[in-house]
Amino acid sequence: MAETLLEVKDLKTEFKRGKKDWITAVNGVSFQVRAGEIVGLVGESGCGKSVTSLSVMRLHSKHNTRITGEVTFEGKHLLELKEPEMQEIRGNEISMIFQEPMSALDPIMRIEDQLTEAISLHNQGLSKSEVHARCVRALKLVGIPEPEMTLRNYPHELSGGMCQRVMIAMAMSCEPKLLIADEPTTALDVTIQAQILALMEQIRNEHNTGILLITHDLGVVAETCSRVIVMYAGNIVEEAPVKELFRNPHHPYTKGLIESVPRLGRRVRRLPSIPGSVPDLSAMPSGCRFAPRCAYARPECSARLPELVEVGPDHKCACPFYANVRKEA
Template structure:
């Protein structure tokens, strides 16, 4: 398989009045062709900001450093605005969490889909664009697509809006699709349909997908690889089934144990004590040490390095055995 995206030691920091906030610290991962990578972690752990870096959508005051940030061998860090346009929406598509607020309420579905094609497929004429828009709407399973063309976002339900967002994201046959919590705002019945749709599209178009979610049961079912993030670091990554069935990092184990299991066990849930560290005042050692059940003095003093262990990468001195 070919390597599509390569990220090596990516760090993103913000200089604020109160000091420097390291939103993402030293993360490395690859995405291969046709593969699905799941990203999980609590709010504020750097999941979304990593995706923004891949899309060049970070705010101006963000300082990005990386040994490598390459898409299809092209260095993303040296791109100018014009070259970014080719990647964004062209080779990399993005689906956001809340479909209602990511569509422009003032324009029709047709206008918004057309816009993508106008920018990325200038060779198409008006009639060809309309045909393409209709076929996209059919691809994402919107019934009676012709009638939906003139609809405004408020006339669509949550599931329908998310389908339109997906149509926009796949309009230019991207090689990589980034789905940032695509089903969190949707009902569980709709969630199932959208996940099926994404899986089907991925197969038929041979896309790679980065799937960000806090819902571990969804990530387990649809991803090949998984990476667990905590306070802007990747603390464990590997094959999804391995990480889920035998987590090595105490944080991964804690996350899995705090979900009520679907059986008759009604005993007290495991809960991770405390809260995530303040990014402006990071602890010196392991970022998770304060909340960890397996820590030693070393964890408070030293920052654990990334290691390879049991076919996965891990940042921990005392893995769960």
């Protein structure tokens, strides 16, 4: 098994609301990402997947956020690092790409300047021409046909797919060991989406980069990930290798998610959906947070929050009654 790059233990992220009121967006999640592995982090909007990734990078505002737990990256405890030490890791050893490529690039800065900023920040002592050469190489790596021209462009002169390629090029320009991709394909159309995913796989294969892919799209997960983590309302509810998860989902929520994806060639009268919606962060149900929406819920589900337990090889689930779910499935 490959070395563990990122180890998150019991991560809890709270946001300040009002004077003394804190709301919990991520409620103690633990997971790992290994080198050369693409891990999918899935869940509905508001389940805490983006908050988790931003907490790992420590990109939340210090003034209204409280992050506890442990984040270990190659033996370094990220939550305990000083801000300048963290800056050396960001963009250098852990990079991030975001959902809206058009707005994630500075609109009034040329692409070259934005790339240069990242490269020269983490590689001091490179000459101007060396930095330029690395910019060109970074764009070539992501399959941009005319790098010299693109470097002179402003973001508004590029398409969304091109912007996302530039974002990936920027993220990869310092050859990070871990890439966090927060919904990288959500804002792109399907053909571009496939290209971007292929590009991320290619980067993983060539550089042995660990990738944490955050998405709400199970299709994307099935296509690219080797392992999947399912989050619901700030908790991890299930974690399994991708094939196992799709073939043999244990948690009722995972099952519901998979069933609600339409499939070609399968006739259904009405697409099954999960009733209700994600609970509000300030009004979390007691016990299992999925219980109010769960078809298999029992009275004892509301008593206490179920723990994530091993249910098979590499397969963890946070539902003590998963056996019933499987039987009926």
